[in-house]
Amino acid sequence: MPHARRQRDAIFANEADGSDPRFVHYTSAENALNIIKTKRLWMRNATCMADYLEVQHGFAILTKFFSDKPRLDAFTTALDQSAPGAAMEAINLFNGWWNNIRDNTYIASISEHRTSEDFHGRLSMWRAFGNASSARVGLVFRVPNFSSAAIALGLMFSPVAYLTEAETHGVIDESIKNFQTSAEFLRGIDRQMIVNYVFTMLVAGVTCLKHEGFHEEREWRAIYSPQRLPSQFVDHSTEVVGGVPQIVYKIPLDGAVSPVLAELDLAAMFDRLIIGPSPYPLAMYEAFKETLTASGVTDAGNKIFASLIPIRS
Secondary structure, X not given: OHXXXXXXXXXXXXXXXXXXXXXXXXXXXXXXXXXHXXXXXXXXXXXXXXXXXXXXXHHHHHHHHHOOHHHHHHHHHHHHOOOOOHHXXXXXXXXXXXXXHHHOOEEEEEEEOOHHHOOOOOHHHHHHOOOOOOOEEEEEEEOOOOOHHHHHOOEEEEEOEOOOHHHHHHHHHHHHHHHHHOHHHHHOOOHHHHHHHHHHHHHHHHHOEOOXXXXXXXXXXXXXXXXXOXXXXXXXXXXXXXXEEEEEEEEEOOOOOOHHHHHHOHHHHEEEEEEOOOOXXXXXXXXXXXXXXXXXXXXXXXXXXXXXXXXXX
């Protein structure tokens, strides 16, 4: 996944002081309050996301590539020199899981946060997330690069790629070249591990590829597959979201659940809260200050900011 690796390296290299980079979750004030109180971040089924072509978009692009026999042969041949049959085994494994990936993948979305957005947030995101008539909030967190907590939660944390079909195919071609140039190294890797990595590459390809028109979102995703990689720490419940009854899975941002999750505790990661354009910033400030303090955030009052972008709430 060379494109995703470049995205990851870039954002984690941007912090000159070595601190973890910041991400923001734009949502309604009601949802934000619930996240802070419960220390749980909901993951919704990919079929219920705002982009109605979620998962299907990436699948169509990958299918077009692997349906072209010369391209398929190039992919499998390049890996066969290191792990004979591993590529086709991974592709067949993916095909066997496809219906489950399409119907039972759960996603929580966050966005890259920049210093220029510290006080006012991002206008396009205020417009896009949360009902226009409701109060909106941006929750900003510092997220570690690699975390044993994410492994314990069974989560894949990955940037979204906003690539055209041609660009996506180009990334797969780049992977083929990497297989070839790294053949000697790959021969020293356990064959089943290679199968698993190629399978993960294909899963990421369908779950983290979006139409290029969404690029301003700068989205990253926490992805959960309850039937393929279940975690004892992730609970689920049936909720009504936007009038639609649906199952949601909940990421525990709570070190009290288990010491292994301490690194992803809400209070440990919390950086700031931005109140979106609203006629009630003072009331919201007091409410969030009290709730954040109760959740273990120190000096909460100095970590809450009100956006002054002059748009109607």
